[in-house]
Amino acid sequence: xxxxxxxxxxxxxxxxxxxxxxxxxxxGLYQTLEQDGKxxxxxxxxxxxHSVVIEEGGIGFVRCGFKAERPEDIADxxxxxxxxxxxxxxxxxGENAEVGDGITVTLPSGHRIDFYSSxxxxxLEVGTHNPDSFPRHMVGIGAPRLDHALLWVGDVAGTEKFxxxxxxxxxxxxxxxxxxxxxxxxxxxLTIGESNHDIALLEAPxxxxxxxxxxxxxxxxxxxxxxxxxxxxVPIDIGPTRHGITRGTTIYFFDPSGNRNETFSGGYRCxxxxxxxxxxxxxxxxxxxxxxxxxxxxFLTVAT
Amino acid sequence: xxxLTVASDDVExxxxxxxxxxxxxxxxxxxxxxxxxxxxxxxxxxxxxxxEVEYNRTVAEEVxxxxxKAEGICLSCxxxxxxxxxxxxxxxxxxxxxxxxxxxxxx
Numbered sequence: 223x224x225x226x227x228x229x230x231x232x233x234x235x236x237x238x239x240x241x242x243x244x245x246x247x248x249x250g251l252y253q254t255l256e257q258d259g260k261x262x263x264x265x266x267x268x269x270x271x272h273s274v275v276i277e278e279g280g281i282g283f284v285r286c287g288f289k290a291e292r293p294e295d296i297a298d299x300x301x302x303x304x305x306x307x308x309x310x311x312x313x314x315x316g317e318n319a320e321v322g323d324g325i326t327v328t329l330p331s332g333h334r335i336d337f338y339s340s341x342x343x344x345x346l347e348v349g350t351h352n353p354d355s356f357p358r359h360m361v362g363i364g365a366p367r368l369d370h371a372l373l374w375v376g377d378v379a380g381t382e383k384f385x386x387x388x389x390x391x392x393x394x395x396x397x398x399x400x401x402x403x404x405x406x407x408x409x410x411x412l413t414i415g416e417s418n419h420d421i422a423l424l425e426a427p428x429x430x431x432x433x434x435x436x437x438x439x440x441x442x443x444x445x446x447x448x449x450x451x452x453x454x455x456v457p458i459d460i461g462p463t464r465h466g467i468t469r470g471t472t473i474y475f476f477d478p479s480g481n482r483n484e485t486f487s488g489g490y491r492c493x494x495x496x497x498x499x500x501x502x503x504x505x506x507x508x509x510x511x512x513x514x515x516x517x518x519x520x521f522l523t524v525a526t
Numbered sequence: 527x528x529x530l531t532v533a534s535d536d537v538e539x540x541x542x543x544x545x546x547x548x549x550x551x552x553x554x555x556x557x558x559x560x561x562x563x564x565x566x567x568x569x570x571x572x573x574x575x576x577x578e579v580e581y582n583r584t585v586a587e588e589v590x591x592x593x594x595k596a597e598g599i600c601l602s603c604x605x606x607x608x609x610x611x612x613x614x615x616x617x618x619x620x621x622x623x624x625x626x627x628x629x630x631x632x633x
Contacts, residue, residue, distance in 0.1 A: 234586075236565065236566065236583075236584040236585065236586045237583060237584050240583075280586045280587070280588060281566045281586045281588070281589065282566075282588075457562060457563040457564060459562075476562040476563065476564050476566070477564070477566075478564055479564060479565070479566045479586070480561070480562035480563075480564040480565055480566015480567045480589075481562075481566060482562065519559055519560075519561075520560075520561050520562075520569070523559075523561065523567075523569055524561035524562055524567040524569055525567065526562075526566045526567060
């Protein structure tokens with residue numbers, strides 16, 4: 223079940239020109255393709271064709287894709303998903319531009335999750351031969367790579383089971399109603415083993431996307447990102463600050479359509495045998511906003 | 527310069543050329559429940575009691591539908607008053623977070 227990472231995030235944007243300006247000039251992604259009302263971007267430290275797809279018309283989640291090492295890994299996920307009763311469709315090569323064959327699993331929440339094993343190679347901005355440490359002419363925030371997303375779903379525990387039982391992920395942290403074993407799961411952070419989390423799920427009455435995140439290189443990059451947001455008049459939801467959950471440092475901000483982005487850095491090494499961290503609702507302020515220790519008006523209410 | 531009246535709070539502020547309802551209120555030191563400030567999350571809806579607004583940027587149909595617009599619901603982060611307008615907040619009141627701002631701008 224060798225899924226490696228969240229390979230791409232595809233969202234709708236209301237105004238393509240404004241969104242292009244945001245993702246290229248503010249976030250600092252590189253455009254690799256514009257076709258059929260969609261624009262494709264990659265971060266400077268990514269080697270595949272794209273990690274972010276924006277499409278004009280509406281707002282919010284369209285689909286996201288996880289990259290697996292080999293076609294056999296996808297076949298394995300397909301077998302398990304079908305056995306568990308999830309709707310699985312075959313995804314033909316080219317259905318998503320520059321993406322090879324794969325499958326699409328539709329979660330109970332309606333979110334479409336693709337699994338693929340090949341994407342057109344593009345190359346790292348710094349190359350792989352005697353490379354420098356970052357691109358000489360980084361733009362804006364200079365986001366190196368897509369890291370994860372948090373989805374709003376109706377049934378967190380049930381949806382988590384897909385990712386653990388079919389994909390081989392495990393939970394690094396959860397928010398539960400209590401510390402008891404039979405507590406109800408309100409939110410969960412799931413990893414395949416590299417990032418602190420590749421996908422997270424939060425219980426909500428609507429099936430939406432809460433945010434998708436770019437991994438930054440450290441706290442000073444987070445501060446730099448906030449300065450760029452000030453220069454580019456980007457609304458900040460919160461930050462720069464630290465999350466209690468994952469210990470990562472963060473800024474939540476909004477793209478011109480209202481989709482929430484995050485610049486995230488840190489976390490801790492995840493091993494399968496690390497005990498899962500548990501948070502309770504009375505400490506949710508500390509869990510999300512570790513320094514302020516109180517929620518703002520937007521975190522639990524705004525999603526697209 | 528149009529006047530924006532908030533009926534639920536008996537507050538009146540000036541609106542600059544091209545300014546949204548949200549911008550006018552915040553510039554005068556008031557706050558209320560807002561979200562992304564970019565027309566995507568639908569949190570900042572208010573009711574248009576009197577007057578007209580226009581939208582200079584695309585607002586997604588799923589955020590504010592034609593039906594809602596016809597019913598006088600407006601997205602305060604994107605709605606620009608055309609002439610004097612009166613709005614009512616929904617189930618909340620304005621917060622006075624920086625009362626000196628209004629004073630500074632009158633001077």
